[in-house]
Amino acid sequence: MNQPIEGNEEPYIYTGTSVHTDTFIRNSLRSFIPSRFSFNSPRLFFNSKATESTLGQKNPKVVFVLGGPGSGKGTQCANIVEHFGYTHLSAGDLLRAEIKSGSENGTMIQNMIKEGKIVPSEVTIKLLEKAILEKDNDKFLIDGFPRNEENRAAFEEVTGIVPEFVLFFDCPEEEMEKRLLGRNQGREDDNIDTIRKRFKVFLESSLPVIEYYNSKDKVRKIDAAKPVGEVFEVVKALFTPVDDKAAA
Ligand SMILES: Nc1ncnc2c1ncn2[C@@H]1O[C@H](COP(=O)(O)OP(=O)(O)O)[C@@H](O)[C@H]1O
Numbered sequence: 001m002n003q004p005i006e007g008n009e010e011p012y013i014y015t016g017t018s019v020h021t022d023t024f025i026r027n028s029l030r031s032f033i034p035s036r037f038s039f040n041s042p043r044l045f046f047n048s049k050a051t052e053s054t055l056g057q058k059n060p061k062v063v064f065v066l067g068g069p070g071s072g073k074g075t076q077c078a079n080i081v082e083h084f085g086y087t088h089l090s091a092g093d094l095l096r097a098e099i100k101s102g103s104e105n106g107t108m109i110q111n112m113i114k115e116g117k118i119v120p121s122e123v124t125i126k127l128l129e130k131a132i133l134e135k136d137n138d139k140f141l142i143d144g145f146p147r148n149e150e151n152r153a154a155f156e157e158v159t160g161i162v163p164e165f166v167l168f169f170d171c172p173e174e175e176m177e178k179r180l181l182g183r184n185q186g187r188e189d190d191n192i193d194t195i196r197k198r199f200k201v202f203l204e205s206s207l208p209v210i211e212y213y214n215s216k217d218k219v220r221k222i223d224a225a226k227p228v229g230e231v232f233e234v235v236k237a238l239f240t241p242v243d244d245k246a247a248a
């Protein structure tokens, strides 16, 4: 028992079955697993994910909150946090904090935001990962990310996270424009020139992400042009477990 099979000198790491069963599985898998996977990292096989997650053991539940600039994402996230115990991570807030912290990427991020452009995925994903690891919670609202297909694919690849669902706040441009011009948070990008650029980026780059998730039946589209309370009534129903609804 427990003798390595001849010709198999690899260290035994996987502890799920006996050595023989494990060696048999590994030898059987060897013929069709692509060579880029290392047999020294059994976790890559016995995990359902294609690559090792940068989040280690953490496997949080994530809801993406998407919608045009000014559609009310931040406002509704605050309500969801209060009622349902999620942690709110706004990608835009994390990027603005990074500028303020004096980081080496600060100037680049500031210029991108001023132009309404999408910051490189690598930067945003690192900030999101760090925030997820820092918080002692396993339920996150990720607000304003992914903003393009590259963001989406890179995040899934790096973290292994697939969202539970995607909240999409659908709002006409005139309404969003009015809200952004009245937001009054001293944001450098809430001026009419940058707002127009952000709308264009939303239509060209962010809507395809929503279409992608729609094709996977993950999008919950909400009419965000209504007053805050009415929008939240609809949002609330999406977060309330089915059992609770039946009991109510
Ligand atoms: N349903 C709503 N009706 C009217 N104003 C709203 C509504 N939701 C948000 N606002 C206001 O519009 C502005 C933009 O909302 P915000 O939540 O910051 O949007 P986003 O995070 O999508 O950019 C804020 O000043 C907010 O108070």
Ligand SMILES: O=c1ccn([C@@H]2O[C@H](COP(=O)(O)OP(=O)(O)O)[C@@H](O)[C@H]2O)c(=O)[nH]1
Pocket (backbone or CB within 6 Å): 067, 068, 069, 070, 090, 091, 092, 093, 095, 112, 113, 114, 115, 116, 117, 118, 119, 120, 124, 143, 144, 145, 146, 147, 189, 198
């Ligand atoms: O994942 C993100 C989120 C935000 N941004 C930048 O931050 C700006 C503001 O985004 P935020 O979500 O804070 O505000 P919104 O435009 O939705 O009102 C965007 O226009 C982008 O320039 C980015 O590059 N990547």
